[in-house]
Structures are given as C-alpha cells and as structure tokens.
Amino acid sequence: MATIKLQDLWKHYGEVQAVRGINLDIAHNEFVALVGPSGCGKTTTLRMIAGLEDITGGMVQIGDRVVNEVPPKDRDIAMVFQNYALYPHMSVYQNMSFGLRIRKTSKEEIDRRVQNAADILNIGELLERRPKQLSGGQRQRVAMGRAIVRDPVVFLFDEPLSNLDAKLRVQMRTEIKKIHQRVQTTVVYVTHDQIEAMTLADRIVVMNNGVIEQVGTPDEMYSNPRTHFVASFIGSPSMNFTPCNLTKTAGGLAVRLNDDISLPVPEERAARYASYADKEMIFGIRPEHVTERRQHANGAQQDIDANVNVLEPMGIDTMVFFSLGPTEICARAEPSAVSNVGESMGFTVNMDKMHLIDPSTDAVV
Amino acid sequence: MVTATEVGGAATSPPLTFRSRLRRSVGPDTDGYFFVLPTVIIVFCLIIYPFGLAVWYSVSNAFIGEETHFIGLENFQYIIFEDDIFMLTVRNTLLFAAISVVVKVVLGLLCAMLLLRILKLRRFLRGAMLLPFVAPTALTTLAWWLILDPTYSHINWLFEHAWPFSLFDMGPYNFLGEPTLALSSVIFVNIWRGLPFFIITILAGLVSIPDHLYEAADIDGASTMDKFWKITLPLLRPVLAVIILFSTIFTLADFNIVYVLTRGGPMNETHLFATYSFTAGVLNHEIGLGAAIALFLFPIMVLTVIFLLRLVRRDSEYEL
Ligand SMILES: Nc1ncnc2c1ncn2[C@@H]1O[C@H](COP(=O)(O)OP(=O)(O)OP(=O)(O)O)[C@@H](O)[C@H]1O
Ligand SMILES: [Mg+2]
Numbered sequence: 001m002a003t004i005k006l007q008d009l010w011k012h013y014g015e016v017q018a019v020r021g022i023n024l025d026i027a028h029n030e031f032v033a034l035v036g037p038s039g040c041g042k043t044t045t046l047r048m049i050a051g052l053e054d055i056t057g058g059m060v061q062i063g064d065r066v067v068n069e070v071p072p073k074d075r076d077i078a079m080v081f082q083n084y085a086l087y088p089h090m091s092v093y094q095n096m097s098f099g100l101r102i103r104k105t106s107k108e109e110i111d112r113r114v115q116n117a118a119d120i121l122n123i124g125e126l127l128e129r130r131p132k133q134l135s136g137g138q139r140q141r142v143a144m145g146r147a148i149v150r151d152p153v154v155f156l157f158d159e160p161l162s163n164l165d166a167k168l169r170v171q172m173r174t175e176i177k178k179i180h181q182r183v184q185t186t187v188v189y190v191t192h193d194q195i196e197a198m199t200l201a202d203r204i205v206v207m208n209n210g211v212i213e214q215v216g217t218p219d220e221m222y223s224n225p226r227t228h229f230v231a232s233f234i235g236s237p238s239m240n241f242t243p244c245n246l247t248k249t250a251g252g253l254a255v256r257l258n259d260d261i262s263l264p265v266p267e268e269r270a271a272r273y274a275s276y277a278d279k280e281m282i283f284g285i286r287p288e289h290v291t292e293r294r295q296h297a298n299g300a301q302q303d304i305d306a307n308v309n310v311l312e313p314m315g316i317d318t319m320v321f322f323s324l325g326p327t328e329i330c331a332r333a334e335p336s337a338v339s340n341v342g343e344s345m346g347f348t349v350n351m352d353k354m355h356l357i358d359p360s361t362d363a364v365v
Numbered sequence: 366m367v368t369a370t371e372v373g374g375a376a377t378s379p380p381l382t383f384r385s386r387l388r389r390s391v392g393p394d395t396d397g398y399f400f401v402l403p404t405v406i407i408v409f410c411l412i413i414y415p416f417g418l419a420v421w422y423s424v425s426n427a428f429i430g431e432e433t434h435f436i437g438l439e440n441f442q443y444i445i446f447e448d449d450i451f452m453l454t455v456r457n458t459l460l461f462a463a464i465s466v467v468v469k470v471v472l473g474l475l476c477a478m479l480l481l482r483i484l485k486l487r488r489f490l491r492g493a494m495l496l497p498f499v500a501p502t503a504l505t506t507l508a509w510w511l512i513l514d515p516t517y518s519h520i521n522w523l524f525e526h527a528w529p530f531s532l533f534d535m536g537p538y539n540f541l542g543e544p545t546l547a548l549s550s551v552i553f554v555n556i557w558r559g560l561p562f563f564i565i566t567i568l569a570g571l572v573s574i575p576d577h578l579y580e581a582a583d584i585d586g587a588s589t590m591d592k593f594w595k596i597t598l599p600l601l602r603p604v605l606a607v608i609i610l611f612s613t614i615f616t617l618a619d620f621n622i623v624y625v626l627t628r629g630g631p632m633n634e635t636h637l638f639a640t641y642s643f644t645a646g647v648l649n650h651e652i653g654l655g656a657a658i659a660l661f662l663f664p665i666m667v668l669t670v671i672f673l674l675r676l677v678r679r680d681s682e683y684e685l
Binding site for chain 2: 072073077078079081085089146
C-alpha cells in the first residue's frame with residue numbers, strides 16, 4: 001500500500017521559507033496534482049517526498065514508514081524530472097534499465113519490463129538511440145519509461161510536460177492519463193498549469209507561498225473554491241472579481257456593484273451571507289456564468305446591459321469584455337449573439353454561481 | 366559563388382587574372398589562404414624544417430666541427446643493437462610515462478572530487494593547488510633536488526630527527542644516487558608537477574556534469590560507487606582522454622626534471638629520450654646519434670596518439 005502522508009512539513013533555505021507547514025494525505029493509487037504559481041514550493045515539496053531535499057521540520061510517511069531519514073534509493077519511488085535528466089551516455093534501453101541493473105535484476109526480467117514499458121509508451125523503435133537523437137516528446141516518454149520499468153510504489157512528476165510545445169503537451173496529457181489507468185500507482189504530479197491538474201488528477205492541491213490553500217477534487221476546486229487565491233487560480237479564463245457592497249433590500253440581500261447595478265442574491269444563499277450585510281465585499285463570477293441574454297431558468301438569473309470593449313473569439317465561444325464600475329468583466333457568449341465593439345449588449349448573470357469573498361480574510365464565504 | 370560567365374561564356378570572358386585563376390583552383394575563398402600564411406611560415410620554420418633536419422642528421426654522421434656524410438641507418442643500428450644505455454632509456458621512458466600518467470589520473474580524480482565537495486577555503490585550496498603547475502619547473506625542480514640531495518636531504522633529516530619517523534630506523538636514503546630510488550624520485554617530482562593540470566581539468570569536467578543526473582541516479586537506486594562508475598567516469602571520459610593524451614605526450618618528451626635532478630645518472634640509469642639525446646648530441650657532439658635517439662620517440666608518440674584519439678572519438682558524442 002503506497003499512501004503518502006505529509007505532516008506539518010517545513011523547508012527553509014537559509015532565510016527563505018519555501019514550504020511552511022504542509023499537511024496532506026494521499027490515498028493508495030491516487031493521482032494528486034500540486035498546482036500553484038511559480039515559487040510557491042511545489043518542487044520543494046516533491047523533492048522532499050523523493051528524499052532529494054532535507055526536511056527542515058515535520059514528517060514524510062510513505063506507506064507505513066516514516067522516511068524522513070531514508071535515502072531516495074530506499075524509498076521505492078520513481079521521478080520524472082522537468083528536464084527529464086536522461087543519462088546522455090546511455091541508449092534509451094540502458095537509460096530505462098539503469099535502475100534495474102543497479103538492483104541486479106535478471107537479464108530476462110529487465111528485457112521483459114523494458115519491452116513492456118516501451119510498448120505502453122510506443123517507443124519500441126527508439127531503444128538503441130541516445131537521448132540526443134530524440135525529440136522532446138520522445139525524451140519525455142523515455143523519462144516516463146525509466147520510471148515505469150522500476151514498478152515503484154510512488155510516481156513523482158515535476159512539470160513533465162512544460163518543455164513541450166502546446167500541441168504535444170495536450171497529447172502527452174492524454175497519454176499520461178491512459179498510462180495511469182494501465183499502471184495503477186500513487187502519483188504526485190507537479191504542474192503550474194491548472195488545466196493539466198484539472199484533467200489528470202483525482203484530487204488537486206493548490207499551493208501558494210509555501211502553504212496549501214485548498215485540497216479537493218477538480219469539481220470542488222472549480223465550484224467551491226475556499227479562498228480568493230484558489231478562486232482566481234482555478235478556471236480559465238479566470239474568475240471575474242469586482243468590489244461590491246452587500247446591501248439589505250426588501251426581498252433579502254443584493255450585491256450592489258455601483259449606483260446603477262444591484263444584483264439580488266439568490267434566496268437560498270441569503271442566510272449564508274446574512275452576517276456580511278452592509279459590508280464591503282468582493283463579488284466573484286466566472287466568465288461562463290456571464291452569458292449573452294438568455295431565458296431565465298429560475299429566479300437567480302439577472303440581466304445587465306453594457307458596452308462591449310473587446311471581443312476575443314475562441315471558436316466555440318467568444319469572450320466579451322465590458323466595464324462594470326472600476327473593473328473589466330469577461331463574459332462567455334455564443335458567437336452569433338455578440339454585438340460589435342462599442343455597441344451595447346445584453347448579458348445574463350447566473351447568480352446561482354456567484355462567489356462572495358471577504359476582503360479582510362480573503363476567504364470565500 | 367560561380368557566376369554565369371565563369372560557367373558558360375568562355376568566349377566572351379576577359380583574360381584570367383591571377384586571382385581568378387587561383388579562385389578556380391582553390392575555391393571561392395582565396396583570402397583565407399593569406400590569413401593562414403603567417404602561421405604556415407612559422408610552422409614551417411619552427412617545426413617542419415627542424416624536423417626535416419633531424420631526419421637528415423639521424424641518417425648522417427654529423428659531428429660538431431666535422432663534415433657531414435650520409436651513413437644510412439647506422440645510427441639506428443648502433444642504438445638498437447649495441448647501446449645498452451639506449452635500451453635503459455626506452456625502458457625508463459615507458460615506465461616514467463606510464464606510471465606518472467596513471468598516478469596522475471587516479472590522484473587527479475580523487476583530488477578533483479574532494480575539491481568539488483569542499484566548501485570552506487574553497488578558493489584558497491583551488492588556488493594553492495595550482496602552485497606546482499605555475500611555478501617555473503627548473504626552479505621547483507631545483508628545490509626538489511635540494512630536498513632529495515643525499516647531503517642536505519630534508520627527508521632524511523626528518524626520518525632521523527622528527528617523531529614519529531625517528532622511532533623507526535629509516536634512512537638515510539640516497540634518493541638520487543640509487544637507480545630505483547632515483548627513477549622513483551624523478552617520477553614523483555613529475556607527478557607533483559603535473560597533478561594540478563589534471564585536477565583543474567577534471568574539476569572543470571566534474572562541474573559540467575549536471576546535478577540532476579545524480580539525482581536521477583539516486584532515485585534509480587544507485588550507490589555512491591555506482592554513481593562514480595556509471596555516471597561520473599563515463600561522462601568524464603572525453604576530458605580524461607584529452608588530458609591523458611596531452612600528459613602522455615609531454616611526459617614522454619620530458620626533459621627538465623630529469624636533467625635538473627639526476628642528469629640521467631646514476632650511471633645513465635634514469636635517462637629519458639630527451640636527456641639522452643641531449644647528452645649524446647650536444648654534450649658529446651655526436652649530433653647524428655642524438656637525432657636518431659630523439660627520432661626514435663616519434664613512432665612511439667604517433668602510436669600513443671592514434672590509440673588515445675580513437676578512445677576519445679569512440680562514441681563520446683553526447684551533450685550534457
Ligand atoms: N536551493 C535553493 N536555495 C534557496 N532557495 C530556494 C532553493 N530552491 C528553491 N528555493 C526557493 O524556494 C521557493 C520555492 O521553490 P520551488 O522550486 O519549490 O518553487 P516551485 O513551486 O516549484 O516553482 P516553479 O513553478 O517555478 O517551478 C522559491 O522561493 C525559491 O526561490
Ligand atoms: Mg518547480
């Protein structure tokens with residue numbers, strides 16, 4: 001059983017506190033993605049799990065074993081590095097079999113495992129080549145092959161796709177997902193690309209500034225972000241935020257954006273927001289929940305009108321930017337329903353999907 | 366560039382100038398040849414001409430102050446079949462080069478890996494280590510001569526007076542007067558002098574091996590020894606081959622150390638090609654013989670170089 005448990009994990013580099021007290025439980029065969037902006041401590045966390053970095057404080061447990069003092073080679077893990085770290089003087093076959101040869105695995109067994117991994121990864125033809133003679137995508141596969149042949153209990157990936165071009169990245173993303181379905185293991189996958197995290201992971205861990213902001217399934221992260229940071233980080237294009245005032249009205253509560261626009265809060269949320277009445281808050285709404293004028297499904301939809309500032313056609317949808325008070329809002333509209341730039345357009349805001357953030361704590365309430 | 370007139374229109378083309386004829390025969394970039402001309406002249410004067418002269422002397426009976434005649438391979442016949450000292454010289458040179466290069470490689474690797482890991486005093490140690498290499502050889506060898514001299518030897522003094530050496534009944538040794546000790550001393554000083562070059566070059570090679578390869582190996586389960594034999598050494602091979610090549614050439618042709626320390630003595634037991642050739646050709650005025658001795662080194666060097674170059678070239682094509 002390869003569970004991973006991180007308990008109050010700290011890492012200092014001299015003055016720099018790269019990781020500040022992380023707690024995380026990863027289940028057997030779970031695919032967990034660590035996401036966050038550059039410098040938030042993802043790599044550092046991963047390297048502490050791998051044993052490549054000393055732990056300043058706290059505990060790392062793999063399976064039933066506390067591995068704080070266990071060297072990487074005895075942790076039964078495999079890691080795919082961002083730059084692949086293939087041995088330049090060895091052929092693909094030698095690269096993949098290196099770990100097995102070190103462990104004195106029998107020749108037949110090595111052959112069998114390398115062939116098997118090569119089949120999974122579709123690199124059977126490349127086994128005699130040197131890393132230099134491979135394309136980026138092929139190197140990436142070899143790096144994964146080197147991890148797969150070892151049949152480790154834990155797979156660690158550090159931004160394995162970030163050196164690939166956009167198209168190949170999408171393709172490899174699917175490959176990784178397929179491979180995980182075939183080769184069941186526990187995976188910790190570091191990326192700063194939230195789409196990669198959303199599509200691959202069973203659970204996503206959003207990190208910021210060395211701490212975990214939120215852990216949850218991709219769905220949870222998308223629909224119920226718990227902090228301002230997570231709300232802004234997950235989703236593409238990212239959520240719109242605009243300052244507002246939560247006012248009491250005859251019917252309940254309303255989000256007052258400016259003198260002209262006040263959007264009533266759906267009834268079922270009124271109780272939740274009651275204690276924030278009359279306070280300055282931040283109103284958040286995703287672009288896909290601000291659409292062209294549509295028929296209302298229930299009482300939660302609200303109509304507003306605004307002048308179109310910028311249009312960004314994406315094919316299936318068009319992103320429409322318009323000003324709302326001090327901020328610019330991005331809406332996602334049906335291309336046929338979009339007005340020209342400068343002209344007025346009607347939008348429908350789905351208040352069922354709204355988020356309200358308390359600026360004093362940055363928490364989503 | 367080949368222009369249309371040059372290719373097709375021979376009838377209308379103007380008479381060929383020197384430059385355009387040159388261009389026809391050597392290609393478009395004639396200027397390049399003028400740029401290399403100074404080097405060619407220097408190489409000819411300083412290398413090709415003396416080499417040719419040496420070849421001529423080696424098949425002649427050149428003797429200072431006398432007329433020179435062609436005598437065929439007599440000089441070679443003499444040194445190969447009749448000259449005991451020459452045989453000793455061949456043995457010495459091969460021993461000298463083999464031992465000192467091997468020891469320098471091993472010690473160089475060890476010291477370079479130590480220096481890579483040392484964090485304190487790093488700059489100082491790296492600088493200090495270079496001293497034997499940058500100080501003039503003649504001068505430092507003189508110092509060694511003094512240290513090893515039977516009368517003034519510091520080492521013998523230490524063996525006699527300094528604890529704990531004084532507990533054992535060692536020495537005094539005649540470092541430069543006894544054949545085996547003398548050859549050992551010469552080899553030792555050569556190693557002392559050549560080691561810094563190995564250390565600094567190997568260190569540069571080590572620094573260029575990226576850390577992530579070792580991390581990947583760590584995760585693959587490699588021990589420290591595995592990492593050394595399977596990562597460090599193979600990746601250092603191009604660097605090692607080049608310095609072994611250079612060092613072998615310079616060690617085979619070494620002159621200073623032997624000349625200053627022993628002058629080939631005792632009883633011509635420590636001669637190398639260079640010192641023996643100098644003794645025969647310059648000190649004994651038998652220039653023809655000296656040239657033959659020196660030339661004998663040539664095929665040995667060529668073979669060594671070919672062997673080592675093949676070693677370097679053999680699939681060392683990879684980028685880090
Ligand atoms: N060896 C080191 N010495 C000092 N500081 C370091 C070291 N390695 C990382 N840091 C610091 O620790 C913090 C976290 O770094 P880390 O590499 O974990 O970020 P990351 O989340 O992986 O970012 P990225 O997405 O850019 O890879 C950063 O502020 C970084 O500057
Ligand atoms: Mg990183």
